[in-house]
Amino acid sequence: MSVFNPSEHQHIRYNPLKDEWILVSPHRMKRPWKGQVEKPSEENVARFDQSNPLCPKATRPSGKVNPDYEATFVFENDFPALLDHGPSPDSDSDSLFKSAPAYGTCEVMCFHPWSDITLPLMLKEEVRSVVDKWAEINTRLGQKFQWVQIFENKGAVMGCSNPHPHCQVWASSFLPNDPCVKDRCQRKYYEQNGKPLLLDYLEKELLKKERVVLENDCWVWLVPYWAVWPYETMLLPRRHVLRLQDLTEEERDALADMMKKLLTKYDNMFEMSFPYSMGWHGAPTGKFLEGDNSHWQLHALYFPPLLRSATVKKFMVGYEMLAQPQRDLTAEQAAEKLRNLPGVHYKQSGN
Amino acid sequence: MSVFNPSEHQHIRYNPLKDEWILVSPHRMKRPWKGQVEKPSEENVARFDQSNPLCPKATRPSGKVNPDYEATFVFENDFPALLDHGPSPDSDSDSLFKSAPAYGTCEVMCFHPWSDITLPLMLKEEVRSVVDKWAEINTRLGQKFQWVQIFENKGAVMGCSNPHPHCQVWASSFLPNDPCVKDRCQRKYYEQNGKPLLLDYLEKELLKKERVVLENDCWVWLVPYWAVWPYETMLLPRRHVLRLQDLTEEERDALADMMKKLLTKYDNMFEMSFPYSMGWHGAPTGKFLEGDNSHWQLHALYFPPLLRSATVKKFMVGYEMLAQPQRDLTAEQAAEKLRNLPGVHYKQSGN
Ligand SMILES: O=P(O)(O)O[C@H]1O[C@H](CO)[C@@H](O)[C@H](O)[C@H]1O
Ligand SMILES: O=P(O)(O)O[C@H]1O[C@H](CO)[C@@H](O)[C@H](O)[C@H]1O
Numbered sequence: 271m272s273v274f275n276p277s278e279h280q281h282i283r284y285n286p287l288k289d290e291w292i293l294v295s296p297h298r299m300k301r302p303w304k305g306q307v308e309k310p311s312e313e314n315v316a317r318f319d320q321s322n323p324l325c326p327k328a329t330r331p332s333g334k335v336n337p338d339y340e341a342t343f344v345f346e347n348d349f350p351a352l353l354d355h356g357p358s359p360d361s362d363s364d365s366l367f368k369s370a371p372a373y374g375t376c377e378v379m380c381f382h383p384w385s386d387i388t389l390p391l392m393l394k395e396e397v398r399s400v401v402d403k404w405a406e407i408n409t410r411l412g413q414k415f416q417w418v419q420i421f422e423n424k425g426a427v428m429g430c431s432n433p434h435p436h437c438q439v440w441a442s443s444f445l446p447n448d449p450c451v452k453d454r455c456q457r458k459y460y461e462q463n464g465k466p467l468l469l470d471y472l473e474k475e476l477l478k479k480e481r482v483v484l485e486n487d488c489w490v491w492l493v494p495y496w497a498v499w500p501y502e503t504m505l506l507p508r509r510h511v512l513r514l515q516d517l518t519e520e521e522r523d524a525l526a527d528m529m530k531k532l533l534t535k536y537d538n539m540f541e542m543s544f545p546y547s548m549g550w551h552g553a554p555t556g557k558f559l560e561g562d563n564s565h566w567q568l569h570a571l572y573f574p575p576l577l578r579s580a581t582v583k584k585f586m587v588g589y590e591m592l593a594q595p596q597r598d599l600t601a602e603q604a605a606e607k608l609r610n611l612p613g614v615h616y617k618q619s620g621n
Numbered sequence: 622m623s624v625f626n627p628s629e630h631q632h633i634r635y636n637p638l639k640d641e642w643i644l645v646s647p648h649r650m651k652r653p654w655k656g657q658v659e660k661p662s663e664e665n666v667a668r669f670d671q672s673n674p675l676c677p678k679a680t681r682p683s684g685k686v687n688p689d690y691e692a693t694f695v696f697e698n699d700f701p702a703l704l705d706h707g708p709s710p711d712s713d714s715d716s717l718f719k720s721a722p723a724y725g726t727c728e729v730m731c732f733h734p735w736s737d738i739t740l741p742l743m744l745k746e747e748v749r750s751v752v753d754k755w756a757e758i759n760t761r762l763g764q765k766f767q768w769v770q771i772f773e774n775k776g777a778v779m780g781c782s783n784p785h786p787h788c789q790v791w792a793s794s795f796l797p798n799d800p801c802v803k804d805r806c807q808r809k810y811y812e813q814n815g816k817p818l819l820l821d822y823l824e825k826e827l828l829k830k831e832r833v834v835l836e837n838d839c840w841v842w843l844v845p846y847w848a849v850w851p852y853e854t855m856l857l858p859r860r861h862v863l864r865l866q867d868l869t870e871e872e873r874d875a876l877a878d879m880m881k882k883l884l885t886k887y888d889n890m891f892e893m894s895f896p897y898s899m900g901w902h903g904a905p906t907g908k909f910l911e912g913d914n915s916h917w918q919l920h921a922l923y924f925p926p927l928l929r930s931a932t933v934k935k936f937m938v939g940y941e942m943l944a945q946p947q948r949d950l951t952a953e954q955a956a957e958k959l960r961n962l963p964g965v966h967y968k969q970s971g972n
Contacts, residue, residue: 274708276720281710282795284719290798293702293723301700302682305782309657331653349652351644351940351947357625359632365810366822367846368635369627372644421939429936431656438939444633446945447641459716471717495718549943573942585780588772588789589702591924592900594797596702 277600285496286459286467287452292498293596296603307581308427311543315386315433323348324434326383341396342403343380350376352442374415374442379403381435388424388435388543390533390615397526404550405514405522407439412513412555415441417449420514425545427575427583445554452551453566460565468567472506481605484531488524491532493605498595500577500584501539501604505532505570512553512566534615535608536574541616546574628951636847637810637818638803643849644947647954658932659778662894666737666784674699675785677734692747693754694731701727703793725766725793730754732786739775739786739894741884741966748877755901756865756873758790763864763906766792768800771865776896778926778934796905803902804917811916819918823857832956835882839875842883844956849946851928851935852890852955856883856921863904863917885966886959887925892967897925 274281282291316322323330326338332348352374359369381400382392389397404420411418422437423430445453459467475481475492483503484491494504505528507521517525536544550570553563577584577598589596599607612619625632633642667673674681677689683699703725710720732751733743740748755771762769773788774781796804810818826832826843834854835842845855856879858872868876887895901921904914928935928949940947950958963970 272708274710276710279707279709280702280704280723281720282723284716284721286717286719291721291795293793293797294720295702297704298700298702303782305780306660306777349649351631351646351649353631353648356630357623358630359625359627364825365635366637366818366825368637369632369645370635370642372631372633417944419940419944421943423936423939426657429656429938431654440940440944442644442944444642446644448944467717474715474717547939547942549939551943571943585774587780588774588898588900589770589791591898592772592902592922593768593770593791593793593799 298598317384317386341399347376377439385434401522409515411441416556421549427545456565466567480602483608488521489528493601497601499573501574503572511568535611538611540580542580548572649949668735668737692750698727728790736785752873759865762792767907772900778896807916817918831953834959839872840879844952848952850924852925854923862919886962889962891931893931899923
């Protein structure tokens with residue numbers, strides 16, 4: 271029997287942050303694809319379009335008119351999934367029909383006044399002001415809410431209905447599932463090892479090197495050992511940082527620089543504006559601000575859906591919905607592929 | 622402040638089978654949709670096509686030739702995610718880089734020799750032979766494997782690459798995440814209450830009625846209180862049943878009948894062949910066959926992605942991937958909508 275090779279032989283891997291497993295079947299990349307293909311992403315976006323509710327000076331569905339903003343612009347979502355008020359359910363004592371109150375607020379943040387630009391093509395200073403705004407939002411909404419989820423859905427394939435560069439913030443009175451599980455797992459690891467899980471993990475990844483894609487003085491970009499999506503990655507500060515607002519000036523500059531670089535690599539993968547969902551996870555806020563959160567480490571996650579080409583994505587369906595996530599190429603193969611991509615954006619190289 | 626109304630006011634609901642919460646935001650159905658629309662599903666499928674590897678007498682990618690089958694037909698997947706052999710990873714003592722062996726087998730089952738038919742349009746006897754085959758596969762693969770996941774991905778939007786009516790079976794040497802969590806939750810409930818969770822749940826749903834869609838002598842089809850997908854449903858036997866092979870003759874007939882009815886309602890929703898992923902969960906097999914599994918109750922789950930129309934699905938992206946599932950309409954609204962749909966298939970009504 272041959273020797274085990276993770277790039278060739280199936281195995282399951284454990285995600286210590288979420289206490290779950292994923293199935294890795296690298297031999298499966300060989301299968302042909304006859305399924306659905308996605309429409310290539312829209313390349314002809316107008317820079318300003320008064321009918322686009324995210325543009326400067328446009329009128330939004332709520333009737334409010336956007337200012338003629340010049341950098342970032344934050345406003346309340348006109349169709350929020352979470353409201354800050356309203357009646358709450360009675361507590362039902364039956365554990366099979368349990369509901370609980372949910373309050374919150376939803377905001378939208380435009381990254382730039384232009385609809386035809388994306389983060390990797392923005393100036394470093396412009397990306398830096400996005401970082402500052404994230405930190406500001408996390409501080410502001412974190413006063414009141416237990417969890418502030420900053421996330422960006424990019425591309426039509428990720429359900430994003432507007433090409434204008436923007437992200438969303440959903441802040442809630444409760445700790446959602448994922449952060450809740452991560453809080454538990456990181457706390458347990460910290461109690462057992464006296465160090466934050468993700469700092470130990472980062473240290474080991476920096477020795478192993480095989481999953482690290484990019485590094486700078488303050489940040490490391492890597493494919494986590496337990497990645498689920500084909501080109502899923504994680505962005506980690508080198509220092510122990512709890513929340514976005516705790517980042518130093520230097521770390522914010524370095525983050526802007528790293529984001530431009532990593533998103534350039536993503537775009538260069540299939541020479542298209544790469545779709546993904548991304549978001550930040552850090553120590554919880556609200557009433558948790560009082561407690562000890564030393565077990566937490568701030569990190570960003572990128573979940574891009576594409577697998578084979580600009581038009582063929584990985585479907586997380588049947589087996590994944592009912593049993594367990596499954597991936598085809600390994601985390602190491604993905605990291606190598608990302609490492610080898612050019613560092614200059616395809617739209618800006620040569621001419 | 623007005624009185625709480627679950628069809629109007631946001632709240633979170635608890636899923637006792639998986640120990641997690643979902644966010645319900647019914648007020649959000651009002652938002653307009655300008656995002657991606659799906660291609661309507663293919664309606665012009667040839668009944669026989671020799672180049673389709675699922676057709677009778679067709680040659681598959683492996684070079685094997687299908688028999689001229691007349692009912693169901695089961696074969697080994699030519700591109701299996703799980704193989705029954707191969708080297709296994711060394712156990713790494715580091716909890717941050719943990720992997721484990723994964724063995725298994727993947728099979729495909731065609732429901733019918735025709736490519737242009739679907740379960741709701743098949744004869745009741747034909748659906749019954751699908752049920753019998755499922756039970757047979759679960760018995761056969763369950764001798765060797767801990768978990769036999771039977772699932773069907775239907776429609777291009779669910780990554781299904783072949784319109785020929787078929788399902789898949791992935792059997793594994795390990796208990797995948799989802800079944801593992803359900804095993805734990807059902808066991809705990811059983812220990813505390815002396816009755817299987819899903820039987821208690823069913824009893825209460827039959828009294829409440831508001832989430833029940835269809836009933837017959839042996840089965841109940843309902844929208845679970847904690848449903849995530851817009852029209853997610855669960856199919857439960859009335860009797861305490863551990864596995865597909867434990868179903869009586871009468872229950873199998875009643876299941877075939879129920880499946881035809883429920884899938885007819887699904888198709889009538891948007892007058893199209895309704896896409897979904899579905900699958901069976903029952904007591905684990907393999908080495909678990911020896912143990913006590915009284916806490917388990919067999920059930921099927923249907924996860925359809927569509928929300929608003931034949932072409933607009935619910936995107937489980939940013940917030941859902943990073944924080945927690947979110948749904949717009951409530952489980953009760955979905956059940957009512959399903960209940961009110963005609964019982965005659967739109968393709969068979971009229972003349
Ligand atoms: O085997 P298929 O149908 O080609 O593949 C489909 O179902 C599998 C099991 O849910 C998924 O892993 C794949 O991403 C999906 O495309
Ligand atoms: O608010 P949007 O961008 O219209 O909506 C999008 O992101 C939300 C948060 O991830 C999802 O719940 C929606 O399904 C998706 O379409």
